[in-house]
Amino acid sequence: MKILVTVKKTIDYNVQAQIASDGKSVVEDGVKMGFNPFCEIALEEAIRIAEKHPDVEITALTIGGDTEHDILRKSMAMGAHRSVLIEADNTLDTLHKAKILSAYIAKEHYDIILMGKQSIDGDHNHIPQMLSALLSWDMGLFCSEIEIKDKSIFIKREVDEGIISQTINLPCILSSDLRLNTPRFIPLPKIIQAKTKPIEKISLNSLEVDYTPEIERTALSLPEKRQKGEMVEDLDQLIEILKGVLK
Amino acid sequence: MTKAIMIIPPHADSLNIQYLTRAAQKISDHIEAVAIGPKAPSSLPKVIDKLWHYPIDQKSELSTEQCYQIINTYFEQGHLITLSGTFSKELMPFLAAKLNIMPMTDVIAINTPHFKRAIFAGNIIESITSSQERYVLSVRPSCFKQEYELSPLNAHILDPLDIVSSDQSLSKENSDLPDLLSANVVVSGGRGFASEENFKLLHQLAKHYGAGLGASRAAVDQGYIANDHQVGQTGKIIAPNVYIAFGISGAVQHLAGMKDSGTIIAVNTDPDAPIFEYADIGYCGDLFEVINRLLAP
Numbered sequence: 445m446k447i448l449v450t451v452k453k454t455i456d457y458n459v460q461a462q463i464a465s466d467g468k469s470v471v472e473d474g475v476k477m478g479f480n481p482f483c484e485i486a487l488e489e490a491i492r493i494a495e496k497h498p499d500v501e502i503t504a505l506t507i508g509g510d511t512e513h514d515i516l517r518k519s520m521a522m523g524a525h526r527s528v529l530i531e532a533d534n535t536l537d538t539l540h541k542a543k544i545l546s547a548y549i550a551k552e553h554y555d556i557i558l559m560g561k562q563s564i565d566g567d568h569n570h571i572p573q574m575l576s577a578l579l580s581w582d583m584g585l586f587c588s589e590i591e592i593k594d595k596s597i598f599i600k601r602e603v604d605e606g607i608i609s610q611t612i613n614l615p616c617i618l619s620s621d622l623r624l625n626t627p628r629f630i631p632l633p634k635i636i637q638a639k640t641k642p643i644e645k646i647s648l649n650s651l652e653v654d655y656t657p658e659i660e661r662t663a664l665s666l667p668e669k670r671q672k673g674e675m676v677e678d679l680d681q682l683i684e685i686l687k688g689v690l691k
Numbered sequence: 692m693t694k695a696i697m698i699i700p701p702h703a704d705s706l707n708i709q710y711l712t713r714a715a716q717k718i719s720d721h722i723e724a725v726a727i728g729p730k731a732p733s734s735l736p737k738v739i740d741k742l743w744h745y746p747i748d749q750k751s752e753l754s755t756e757q758c759y760q761i762i763n764t765y766f767e768q769g770h771l772i773t774l775s776g777t778f779s780k781e782l783m784p785f786l787a788a789k790l791n792i793m794p795m796t797d798v799i800a801i802n803t804p805h806f807k808r809a810i811f812a813g814n815i816i817e818s819i820t821s822s823q824e825r826y827v828l829s830v831r832p833s834c835f836k837q838e839y840e841l842s843p844l845n846a847h848i849l850d851p852l853d854i855v856s857s858d859q860s861l862s863k864e865n866s867d868l869p870d871l872l873s874a875n876v877v878v879s880g881g882r883g884f885a886s887e888e889n890f891k892l893l894h895q896l897a898k899h900y901g902a903g904l905g906a907s908r909a910a911v912d913q914g915y916i917a918n919d920h921q922v923g924q925t926g927k928i929i930a931p932n933v934y935i936a937f938g939i940s941g942a943v944q945h946l947a948g949m950k951d952s953g954t955i956i957a958v959n960t961d962p963d964a965p966i967f968e969y970a971d972i973g974y975c976g977d978l979f980e981v982i983n984r985l986l987a988p
């Protein structure tokens with residue numbers, strides 16, 4: 445069985461992003477970057493599946509440039525068997541990226557596409573759903589549990605109303621939620637070993653994706669900051685306030 | 692003018708439907724609504740021209756593919772607009788990809804063809820301009836607050852399509868609390884509760900005062916409370932009139948889900964907790980002491 449895990453490199457979730465001087469992009473130079481947390485969880489899940497089912501081969505894929513080599517090496521250090529770089533701008537819009545992935549997947553053979561549910565930079569939460577639409581494959585979004593059966597997969601998904609349990613068929617697209625697992629720590633020797641592993645490169649042209657962007661980012665700005673309020677020292681006073689608003 | 696088709700999510704309440712109407716008015720003067728689910732609303736804001744209903748039986752859930760087929764069969768034209776939430780997160784990108792349209796989701800401001808969205812967990816606002824003829828949109832209701840006079844509206848029933856319902860089963864504890872997405876006042880708890888047992892106090896508090904019950908990711912991860920109570924970047928994004936945070940530190944991912952609330956009140960033992968930077972009223976002290984006083988007869 446072949447599993448494709450899409451990984452995206454993003455600014456570390458602990459870092460507060462800053463708007464660059466062009467007013468349209470964020471500063472990345474000198475900023476700590478890493479796995480989009482949801483992608484790291486997706487990769488961890490694939491590795492756990494491979495540990496249970498030895499015939500599984502994991503490919504990590506990212507859409508990006510030379511600066512994305514490190515995230516693929518990290519993916520291999522963590523446990524991906526192969527890695528693929530589709531050479532294109534990491535900031536393309538989501539429909540464009542979904543078409544790129546769909547064109548690539550149509551040429552290869554994969555049984556499961558495991559993705560993060562959302563990128564924490566753009567906060568879109570689009571691409572897995574789009575890919576399902578483009579490939580006409582089943583999808584299981586926001587997974588907090590994944591169990592591979594023979595020809596099907598049992599999943600639990602986190603939605604606004606609670607948890608949905610469902611069985612879906614292969615081939616399929618799965619997107620990870622935070623509670624799916626806790627990713628493993630990658631020991632340094634593995635990172636060093638992965639430095640020499642090959643990265644397969646695919647040019648955007650070879651995929652022949654037909655797309656014209658129709659949405660343009662015109663500016664980035666900061667949200668209005670809330671004024672810091674006051675601290676109440678006295679418990680009785682707090683209780684009075686709380687009872688007033690709660691009643 | 693292209694009309695706006697307002698997709699009413701199965702679990703949306705009246706107030707949020709009114710806010711959605713406000714957003715729909717910002718993209719068109721002609722608004723039609725479609726409800727897919729067991730029931731259609733019996734009254735809607737007067738500005739809505741027509742209501743369509745695709746009935747499904749109470750127990751079955753439609754898959755995204757099926758919702759797409761319904762929309763695509765009956766609504767070949769018009770902007771498509773709905774509320775943020777997991778229903779629209781599943782449907783809108785799927786639908787948009789089928790229609791070859793780039794969707795704009797979680798929109799917080801509209802001045803066509805210009806839109807705004809929050810990115811980086813709400814730390815940055817992105818302004819975008821669309822040259823698309825047809826919009827596929829989801830909007831954050833709290834950013835379009837307006838109440839309307841409602842009037843009764845008869846639903847036009849859509850003929851059933853030949854689609855089978857999927858075998859999804861939803862598990863949810865029956866709730867005795869108001870819906871988190873529309874509650875006026877929300878009490879919310881974090882890791883500070885230290886146990887599932889202690890977290891029940893917050894449930895009692897919510898029940899006692901008829902408030903919505905929220906939680907941080909840490910509280911959900913620890914198993915204090917079910918996932919559908921999580922507030923934040925990856926949970927629900929809410930803006931009640933009053934949000935009271937007990938034992939929540941105020942990580943950016945949590946703030947992303949509640950910082951547009953009317954009044955924020957925070958109780959935390961740590962005077963340096965980041966939540967105090969956002970709170971209108973802060974109290975540095977033990978949450979149990981506070982809750983026990985509020986529950987005392």
Ligand SMILES: Cc1cc2nc3c(=O)[nH]c(=O)nc-3n(C[C@H](O)[C@H](O)[C@H](O)COP(=O)(O)OP(=O)(O)OC[C@H]3O[C@@H](n4cnc5c(N)ncnc54)[C@H](O)[C@@H]3O)c2cc1C
Nearest residue numbers: 881882883907908909923924925926938939940945960978
């Ligand atoms: C990609 C990503 C997405 C995320 N999405 C979300 C999300 O949607 N929602 C979310 O909430 N988090 C989210 N998080 C997690 C977030 O970063 C924080 O880890 C989480 O919000 C912390 O929860 P907390 O405030 O309950 O716990 P902590 O940070 O541990 O804070 C507990 C607080 O309780 C206080 N306390 C302890 N005892 C008491 C007492 N007796 N009385 C009063 N105060 C007390 C402590 O001083 C402390 O400030 C996400 C993280 C990532 C990486």
Ligand SMILES: Nc1ncnc2c1ncn2[C@@H]1O[C@H](COP(=O)(O)O)[C@@H](O)[C@H]1O
Nearest residue numbers: 450506507559560562563568569570571
């Ligand atoms: N540049 C990229 N390369 C590979 N995968 C990506 C890229 N951008 C997004 N993805 C995948 O799509 C998921 C959803 O992203 P998004 O729709 O942008 O929120 C992410 O969690 C990734 O798994």
